[in-house]
Amino acid sequence: MGSPHAVGIVGLGVISRQYLDLFATSPSIRVAAVADLNAERAADVAAALPDARALTVAELMADQDVQTVLNLTVPAAHAEVAHAAVSAGKSVHGEKPLALTVTEGRGILEAATAAGVRVTSAPDTVLGTGIQTARRLVDDGAIGTPMSASATWVSPGHELWHPAPGFYYAPGGGPLFDMGPYYLTSLVHLLGPIVAVTGAARRARSQRTIATGPHAGEQIEVEVDTHVSGLLEHAGGAVSTIVTSFDAVASTSPPIEVHGDRGSLIVPDPNMFDGEVRLAELGRGGWRSVAASAGYADSGRGIGLIDAVAGQGPGRAGGSLALHVLDVMESLLRSSAEGRRLSIHTVAERPPLVPLTAASEWSRSLT
Template structure:
């Protein structure tokens, strides 16, 4: 692997712990700097990391040691932090969504290209053995010709567990922008890019009540649709449907199903990296569990960043994929508002399959 890749983290909220755990389990990445609006939180994080210093965002960007900025801020800040990193000549990898708008995302992709730096974004869960094994089956023709897929995510809302859920109900949030990227990125990896969408969204309540933490009992305003359904037309000819909701309770439906003329496939939770892939073949009498045959084994959040500087085929969790998914989400909401089918302007090449890669070869 050579020398560890030097990373500076901006934003040390709940999700940062998962990235830190991934990096701590191997030697591919070294955290050299951390920054957060809460200086005490940054200092606490730096104290737990052997090579890291707590500093301001400006100092982190200016510091010569940082090779890639890991942007874990709230969605409203994603574009500003990415823009500053690119301007400073740093590669940047960010949490989803890529930016708040497709227009912002296009500008940043162009800026990164002009600056000659890498620009990537979550989700990287699609690089684990779950989605990658499912994709290998599809690529190998196990389903025949794929014709349809369904993706379903339903919950009562994040205020039930998150102590500060405000941003989930602000622009850039909602079930589609929060959970949709996992499902939509998986559908693109499995069935190819999307060329048109039709969507319908609803906002069921004007406010939500926080159930846990120091603000329990307080309410937050709802500024986004909390139930979104959509139909996606893929360039391959397949048609998929997606449901994302903060207005239900639970579902027994598989997270993702893919159907072809020779078989059907159950894909595990795309918010996770692994899980059982199950197939039922034409003429078969039951579902078969398929052994992992592709993907990063034992992966965690941050594997997409590691893949960006280690993969010989180039970064798989690239900003162009995240931009395409953002375009699909933005277009679903536009379709709902305007009551019409919306064509997708962005195009993306589906990245190469991840070979089955044990932890010691990627961490």
């Protein structure tokens, strides 16, 4: 019987609540320390946890009790915090994207390898029953030879709901870097790694207006492209497309569709852990719902860390996959700017399928 894995959380913004909720259900993880630029917020979070202490970032990095740093800072700080964790001899699990650039991301992985620690990264939503059930159908030949896929995510912009949305419009933000990792990581799980891309990107306007919260009415400068379309060539021969946008009101397109020569799949929202998978087979007429057959059931954000620690390795949310997705995103934007097709030079293996695993099993995998 092992001891719970001790995690120190850096950054206690909106997304941290989802991680804390998952860890509260799993005796395999213990939150040992928390840190935030807002010391009062860190103290409040620590007070609500059984054994956690509110520390400064430097104190958390130096704390011998912390085994893995959970990096929930804004994208611009991802690389700095990851390097601090690695330098302190700690593994790191970070929110997406891995870093702002491929150069930064590669530096994190190289430093981690030299230090003998692990790097894992969101999104781990793809390890839930939605994406994994679709993956199993592809693997089992339900659609024949995979030929193509499409991924679509559009909205009018996060400034309409987020109280402090500035970072969404700074480097590391935009619809591609914010939402693209869910869709691109899913496409790699479904169809394998990407070897070349062609991108087209646009910016509808130079400023956005915050709609809610204490900063309502304030203007945000837009520093990134807010509509990105891309053509992706997969190593196995399939071709997929992706559209991410902060410049559209709504869409009727499924989040992801996958097409083969014998069938098609409608894949649920990759920002969620479950959802209905639908299959249409050649000659059988119409769509039918498919029961969950793979994935971590009833899971949440942080399951990728649990998966990695339980397997004593990089797991299915390993840093090499996050770097590959970062490379694809950076290359899509560069392809648009340069007006040409670009090859992808990072290498990532398609992660192993997650067998259908009940919460009662995965939550106690370390204890």
